[in-house]
Amino acid sequence: MKFRLAAALALAGLVLVACEGGNGGNQIPPPSGPLTWSIVAGASAQSEAVQALDFYPNSVTIHAGDTVTWTNFTSIPHTVSIPPAGQSPPPGRPNPAPVGGTIFDNSAYISSGFLLNGQTYAVTFSTPGTYAYYCMVHPPEMNGQIVVLPAGAPLPTTPQQYLTAALADQTLDLQAGAASIQQFPYAPGGTHLAAGISPGLPGTQPSEPTVMRFLDDTTANSNISVSVGTTVTWTNESNNVPHTVTFPVLGQAPPAGPGDLVPPSGGPAYDGTVLTNSGVMSPGQSYTLTFTKAGTYAYYCLFHDGPTGMIGTVTVH
Ligand SMILES: [Cu+2]
The missing domain is CATH 2.60.40.420 (Cupredoxins -  blue copper proteins)
Structure with missing residues (x-):
């Protein structure tokens, strides 16, 4: 049943595209739907002796409607805490419990609560804008940014490029941490x-x-x-x-x-x-x-x- 509905919707889409194509070309644009972008919250090495307090990649540019997932693979807690643009997260002790839902529309603060040991937090960004976010356990160094562009706008970086850069950045930070023991x-x-x-x-x-x-x-x-x-x-x-x-x-x-x-x-x-x-x-x-x-x-x-x-x-x- 679901498959048939999906097929019917796809067919309707094709018909719509065919009708809109004014000059009768038979090229059909590739299906473009919301994407999911992955970010790692923190990293560790040497049996967790060395901890990297950052988000990898640190800044990600996406489309409105896309979803970002954060995962913390380490055993020390981090949060992903997102206030509306230009605002600060609430002061005080870091709240271990989640706040808000899974959609960020720039109207209200949302937070993952504590993430650790492989836990994941997924947020769909509905509204274009530039949003700073924070780990409430590790201020001031641990923060990141999501840039949300209108659907259809060109994106500067592919997921694969982000992954490559994130791994390089994480490696550098962990190496610098290990090297600091020599100091x-x-x-x-x-x-x-x-x-x-x-x-x-x-x-x-x-x-x-x-x-x-x-x-x-x-x-x-x-x-x-x-x-x-x-x-x-x-x-x-x-x-x-x-x-x-x-x-x-x-x-x-x-x-x-x-x-x-x-x-x-x-x-x-x-x-x-x-x-x-x-x-x-x-x-x-x-x-x-x-x-x-x-x-x-x-x-x-x-x-x-x-x-x-x-x-x-x-x-x-
Ligand atoms: Cu300690």
């Missing part, structure tokens, strides 16, 4: 560690790549060994994301994140008996702890200790 600014194997790192280090423009690891050297080693009484310092050497340094009571799991909802706790020393938490460490901020009792202590970033694996150990002997 580790302290003596390797010492008592000053990095809680995350990114190209350019703190004080530079937020970069798109970031390394979600505790680092004690230029190999992303997260496990150190010190003697009783040693003071260890961590500095967030990224320019783009917050981290925490959190030691739970020995043998216990860390508190559930995200890190900005768990208050700082504990004192300047740690012996395994009290939850000891830096609180949010913004880019450039440091945290110092003295270890007073022998043992092996696991510690966690409460933003990134899930599948991203931002976990280290301090062995005190």
Whole structure:
């Protein structure tokens, strides 16, 4: 039944085209319907240690009526949040739940909520215009743009060209992230560690790549060994994301994140008996702890200790 209806509509279309073709040519234009365009939200490498905080491709030009799908293949959440042109997304904590429907017509804000682990978000753009969109989890660096042209207008780039450029851009960002580990600014194997790192280090423009690891050297080693009484310092050497340094009571799991909802706790020393938490460490901020009792202590970033694996150990002997 559906097939017959479709065939009938197609036939009617042919008749219409034939009637409109004033000079009797028998060329029939190729069928042109709405297209679907694919964008990747974020990318990762090295067991998610290196994360690229961007949309690939970053700017896509489509026709009104086309659909864009975003997919996040990483395990850290991203959102696709689209305010009407010229407006900002709502302030405050990122909303994990979707807002609005699947059509964007420039009249109201819509958002995917949290996407992760292969989840997809599809939006049909009905109205010509230029629309900036944002990941609410990773401001300010993670944003993109959709340019919607009237149906039938020439498009500058084919889907295949976008795919090629997107893969190249993603590769460059992930390579730059991995290379930033070489910028580790302290003596390797010492008592000053990095809680995350990114190209350019703190004080530079937020970069798109970031390394979600505790680092004690230029190999992303997260496990150190010190003697009783040693003071260890961590500095967030990224320019783009917050981290925490959190030691739970020995043998216990860390508190559930995200890190900005768990208050700082504990004192300047740690012996395994009290939850000891830096609180949010913004880019450039440091945290110092003295270890007073022998043992092996696991510690966690409460933003990134899930599948991203931002976990280290301090062995005190
Ligand atoms: Cu972290």
